[in-house]
Amino acid sequence: MATDSFGRRIDYLRISVTDRCNLRCVYCMPEGGVAWKPHDELLTYEEIERFAAVAAGQGISKIRLTGGEPLVRRGLVGHVRRLLEVTGIEAIALTTNGTLLARYAHELAAAGLRRVNVSLDTLDPDVFARITRGGRLSEVLAGLDAAFDAGMDPVKLNVVVVRRLHQDLAAFARMTFERPVHVRFIEYMPVGGADDGTVCGGAEADGWTIEDEVPSDEILARLAAEGAAAGFGELKAVSREEAPGGWGPARYYRFDGAAGTLGVISPLSHHFCGECNRLRLTADGRLRTCLFSDDELDARSVLRTGDDDAVRALIERALAAKPEHHNMRVGTIRRMSQIGG
Ligand code: SAM
Ligand code: SF4
Secondary structure, three states: OEOOOOEEEEOEEEEEOOOOOOOOOOOOOOOOOOOOHHHHHHHHHHHHHHHHHHHHOOOOEEEEEEOOOOHHHOHHHHHHHHHHHHOOOEEEEEEOOOOHHHHHHHHHHHHOOEEEEEEOOOOOHHHHHHOOOOOHHHHHHHHHHHHHHOOOOEEEEEEEEEEHHHOOHHHHHHHHHHOOOEEEEEEEEOOOOOOOOOOOOHHHHHOOHHHEEEHHHHHHHHHHHHHHHHHOEEEEOOOOOOOOOOOOOOEEEEEOOOOOOEEEEEOOOHHHHHHHEEEEEEOOOOOOOOOOOOOHHHHEHHOOOHHHHHHHHHHHHHHHHOOOOOOOOOOOOOOOOHHHH
């Protein structure tokens, strides 16, 4: 079992398999994209699998694959299958924008993937195209259908709430009556763009501002009021035992009679650093100890020496370096698409 210097148990590794993406969400990437890392700077699947095997020996049992958009990297299905064969790795999850999920859901399920998080911030096709700068909502909805059809469970939706986007939150509440989907509303975080002052979206999206952040208590109040007005009844807290199994800090609620749940993730208004259980590996092989900290360890160079003991020592250094809590600073050098959320 791995613990950090504050006694937190670290058993969860988030791996970004690519920094590339087929969308350009306004809160994540500048319109022109970011300069992709050259291929030889990215970890190969084999290197990621070796890293996972060493990390599993040190107590990591859960892995989430993310990006960029993980499904744009060729060969992801085989990678999932091989990661699940690593001794000590109990489960893999995928975070995806869902656009390619209709194509891959059944193959992923056959490879052993059960848990999928689809990022979807609106159910209005025009607003979706605006937020993602050109994405098609129908593709994501087809991806969601495919995930259910392939038997994935839990299927979660990630909704980043940004005030100026005026998202219809009650539409997601309605969806929980239609299918057993677990919707999580996430506070908008000031990540990326510290180097050029374009935190989050980039200049054309005006970047992150504190006014755009909607605290989770306000999200819940809006859901309760809009849900009641729509005749959904009372929004009630779901106990930990009844909540969809998760590896993170979401708190869940449900309208009576709904098949799915509504959750909130509040990294800013109720920060949950005391329960932090994770490390992050970027696509170019940097080990990050905190989403908000650009202090990274160079896992790629160590992996490329071929010395697994050195990889083990690096993970130990990362555990020792994990900060007690994030510093709430605005902006990081890396963008969210380069870290993986
Ligand atoms: N492309 C995949 C996707 O969108 O699911 C995986 C990578 S994406 C960076 C991971 C998650 O980070 C997504 O749910 C996305 O909505 C979220 N995200 C991106 N920028 C964010 C921000 N500034 N604040 C909060 N969440 C953000
Ligand atoms: Fe791409 Fe995901 Fe970032 Fe949107 S949130 S631009 S889909 S990496």
